[in-house]
Amino acid sequence: MAQEGETATSTGEATVNPPPPPVSEKVAKSSPPILCLGMARTGTASLAQSLRILGVPNVHHGLEIIGPEFQKHWKVLDRAADASFPVLPTYTGKPFTSSEWDEAFGGYGAVTDIASFYAMSLIRAYPDAQVILVERDIQSWLKSTEQVFRPWKSRSHVRMIHWVGSYIGSIEGKVSLKFQLGWTQSKHPKDISKNARAAYERHYKEIRATVPQEQLLEFQLKDGWEPLCRFLGKDIPDVPFPRVNEAEAYAKHIKKTRNDALKRLAKKVFLP
Numbered sequence: 001m002a003q004e005g006e007t008a009t010s011t012g013e014a015t016v017n018p019p020p021p022p023v024s025e026k027v028a029k030s031s032p033p034i035l036c037l038g039m040a041r042t043g044t045a046s047l048a049q050s051l052r053i054l055g056v057p058n059v060h061h062g063l064e065i066i067g068p069e070f071q072k073h074w075k076v077l078d079r080a081a082d083a084s085f086p087v088l089p090t091y092t093g094k095p096f097t098s099s100e101w102d103e104a105f106g107g108y109g110a111v112t113d114i115a116s117f118y119a120m121s122l123i124r125a126y127p128d129a130q131v132i133l134v135e136r137d138i139q140s141w142l143k144s145t146e147q148v149f150r151p152w153k154s155r156s157h158v159r160m161i162h163w164v165g166s167y168i169g170s171i172e173g174k175v176s177l178k179f180q181l182g183w184t185q186s187k188h189p190k191d192i193s194k195n196a197r198a199a200y201e202r203h204y205k206e207i208r209a210t211v212p213q214e215q216l217l218e219f220q221l222k223d224g225w226e227p228l229c230r231f232l233g234k235d236i237p238d239v240p241f242p243r244v245n246e247a248e249a250y251a252k253h254i255k256k257t258r259n260d261a262l263k264r265l266a267k268k269v270f271l272p
Contacts (some may be wrong), residue, residue: 038134085182
């Protein structure tokens with residue numbers, strides 16, 4: 001079975017899937033990306049890997065946009081948060097356009113995971129896009145997302161994220177907090193986890209009420225290749241549908257992010 005960051009060939013062998021180019025090297029594409037708007041922690045890594053196996057070019061997932069080369073990318077997500085979430089004190093009230101989203105997602109064939117926090121903005125920006133919606137039992141989702149939301153309950157964690165990010169010129173942490181506050185309609189980081197259930201229910205209700213039925217696939221990972229391939233007009237590959245452990249992948253992501261930040265911090269301190 002192909003793992004995260006790999007692509008299965010027609011023989012079933014796994015090959016390393018090269019990382020997408022930095023946002024500065026991307027060009028806008030004429031057709032919109034496939035919008036995978038099932039919330040983060042609903043199997044987004046498995047879905048992203050399945051799309052890679054089907055030949056969708058440059059599938060976007062939040063676990064992969066780490067490091068200085070993606071700072072321009074995060075700046076777009078920062079501006080998009082200001083345009084999308086009225087609860088934020090920096091809210092602009094000006095809708096984010098497709099050309100603005102193309103600064104981050106132009107050149108990607110599909111977007112998943114982090115994109116789900118911006119679902120309604122993306123639907124408005126790309127009204128002709130195909131939308132894939134995976135929903136998980138809310139109780140199991142809430143349990144899974146504690147790994148993501150719980151750290152924001154700690155004031156020291158929030159302060160450290162802002163201090164380290166500011167010192168090394170990294171905005172990933174600040175922007176992650178911003179879109180989680182916005183999506184959950186929370187004014188304080190400690191409220192994110194408390195407001196997650198209502199946000200999850202609102203998320204799926206709004207998408208179903210907005211996306212035309214012919215553009216929407218309500219997909220369950222357990223259903224495997226057939227409904228996904230039918231929706232996308234792809235042949236069913238002769239490999240198992242991928243299953244990626246998201247909790248494990250996220251833990252590795254956090255470790256990699258922390259190590260990257262510490263290395264950059266050490267350079268700033270010891271190599272001024």
